[in-house]
């Protein structure tokens with residue numbers, strides 16, 4: 001399962017950066033086009049955090065919208081999935097945002 005390994009590396013990274021302190025809150029930024037399910041991350045996060053300094057931490061997930069630039073007309077395209085087209089009909093798009101997955105913020109005691 002994709003989400004399990006992501007949640008695991010998030011927990012590991014946070015535990016490493018916390019340097020022994022307890023982690024209270026973690027904010028994750030997940031792009032809408034990243035094919036990662038926030039609910040699955042939430043579930044896996046709790047499982048992975050068990051018996052680490054991250055156990056019991058609140059997980060906040062911020063979903064960032066997809067955004068692309070059309071390479072044919074130069075227009076700006078809001079993407080809700082990877083099959084979206086530009087208004088001009090082109091599928092020749094350069095994805096600028098929406099596929100990211102990063103730890104935005106972490107709060108420790």
Ligand SMILES: [Zn+2]
Nearest residue numbers: 070073086088
């Ligand atoms: Zn276009």
